[in-house]
Amino acid sequence: MSSIVVIGSQWGDEGKGKITDFLSSKANIIARFSGGDNAGHTIATNGKHIHLSLIPSGVLYPDKLGVLGNGMVINPKSLLHEIHYLRQNGIPVHNLRISNRAQVLMPYHILFDHLQESLKGQKIGTTGKGIGPAYMDKLERIGIRMADLIDKPVFAQKLKQALKIKNIILTKVFNRKPLDFDSMFKEYYHYGQIIKPFVCDTSYLINHALDEGKHVLFEGAQGSMLDIDHGTYPFVTSSNTVAGNAAVGSGIGPNRINRIVGVCKAYTSRVGDGPFPTELHNQVSDHIRHAAHEYGVVTGRPRRLGWLDIVVLKHAVRISGITDLSLNCLDALSGIGDIKVCVGYRYHGKRIDNYPANNRVLEECQPIYKVFPGWDEDITCCTTVAELPKNARNYLESVSKMVGVPLDTFAVGASRDHTHILKNVWQEADK
Structure with missing residues (x-):
């Protein structure tokens, strides 16, 4: 048996749906374990953009099971609307399963x-x-x-x-x-x-599949910094978004999880109120918002944007045990000149490298930036790290090194075709 958990490593909207869909090709079951229709993910496939809120991304594959786990809160009206929407787009839902404990x-x-x-x-x-x-x-x-x-x-x-x-x-x-x-x-x-026909004991279903040696992919909602315990409380969601909840929210033992993929953007975004140390209000944020269409899938609100924050990513690695990193939206940084990355915070003259729990302390923290030279080239046609411009390649490799987690994939656009593999995480999970 082998299983992978996919979670967001920032404030949500990192592109988890795309990475989940990407990894679903090798999975037998794709299970979501937390949240409700407050989460949104967009998947570009066959020339269409499919917007989902409740149903796991893997439902796009007719030969795989999509599971709504016991850790979710499910609005039946929204669920039926989403089922109708998928059917209208030619996507069957016979492979949907819903936990009787949700x-x-x-x-x-x-x-x-x-x-x-x-x-x-x-x-x-x-x-x-x-x-x-x-x-x-x-x-x-x-x-x-x-x-x-x-x-x-x-x-x-x-x-x-x-x-x-x-x-x-x-x-x-x-x-x-x-x-x-x-x-x-x-x-x-x-x-x-x-x-009713979709409702069953999904814990039994998932554990039985793992016993048979099948691949199970667990899909999180929102991001690590919105976790009810470990996020920017009280500006968080109402559930645990970290990888540990994959076990609780789907009814498996934690020993059944093999790899944990943290998804991030090449910069930082968030929707809603709350702390955001690297937030920008200038031409750089306008450029990124336009290039990456940074608007909330569920709310439609313009996302708040800022430089990549390594303190946030390291916090996510600690609280979820992230073993692999998927970096999206590298293309959105093309043409903006020098790129800053927050590598620590300065609080009352002292450097701190952990994310403060006290929001008053956080408000008084100043980001410590490291500057990387940017690039002007269009990188959307690049399929390997070697094909990237030197500065883009250096940025990608430096992020992985600073976070201390190897990269599995990088993406230079929104679609499946723009996501490129550096390491096969399913092979790692099977070891």
Whole structure:
């Protein structure tokens, strides 16, 4: 057996979907283990750009299984919309499997997401998709799981329990009208019956596949710096985005993970509020945004952009045990002149190389930059490191050396054809 975990090593939007899709060609199962439809990834294939939020990237391969793991919070309405979208684009979904232990995201989660955000003095900048409230209900043990949604009497009992609590808060705290049980039950039970054929014990499915020596690829959502424990709290998502959650969120033992691929860009981006030490507001960020079309897949918001931050990448390596690095969007740096890379922070005259947990401390940190000479050539036709201009090659190799992790792939564009292999990570996983 062999398995690979693909995670983001920055603040999300690093191109995980493309790398997952790229590695899926050798996998039998592609399983997502966290998050919900707040995550977005775009895959360029056969002249089309396919936008996915819930369904794993590997669903594009009809001979492989795409799994939504137990660590996810799944909006049935969004899921059915995505299934319809894939079918409209000629992509079958018979190979989709959904964990019976995954949490169901309900309409009141979205409502409470907006209501709670409106009360915060310091906005988190959520997507408003209800992810946080859904995970709150999971931990409060009043959540509804997929196994409940497809069981009529159980769903009725659990929805009544949840609405009893939610309606007290809505009426007493927010001065809102109570939510109606009958209409919500009818709508979501109907969704559950459509989804029911896909629902199964995915933990058993994945472990059985590994026992048979098959390849399993685990797909993370968002990025390491949005992890609820290890990210830029409170400006984070509501789940663990690090590689360790691949085991918890899909129902396997950590000893079954062989390799961990961290995906990053040749620069840094993030959507939403929160610390961003290397952020730029100038012609360089405008150039990158235009070259790489830096807008959020789910929100459509322009992404915040800045220089590559080695402190962030080393933090991601530590908290996830990244063994391999995939670097995307190298082409977006063409033509911008000298390129800066943050190699440390200066705080009150002293250098620090770890990412601070205290946001006040972080705000007072000044990036320490190393400057690399840029290049003007169009590199989108380069297929090997040797074909890159000298300065682009030096930048690529220097990033790997500074992070301390070997490069598996580099990309000079958005499509599969623009992603090039330096080392076969599946062969490494099989050893």
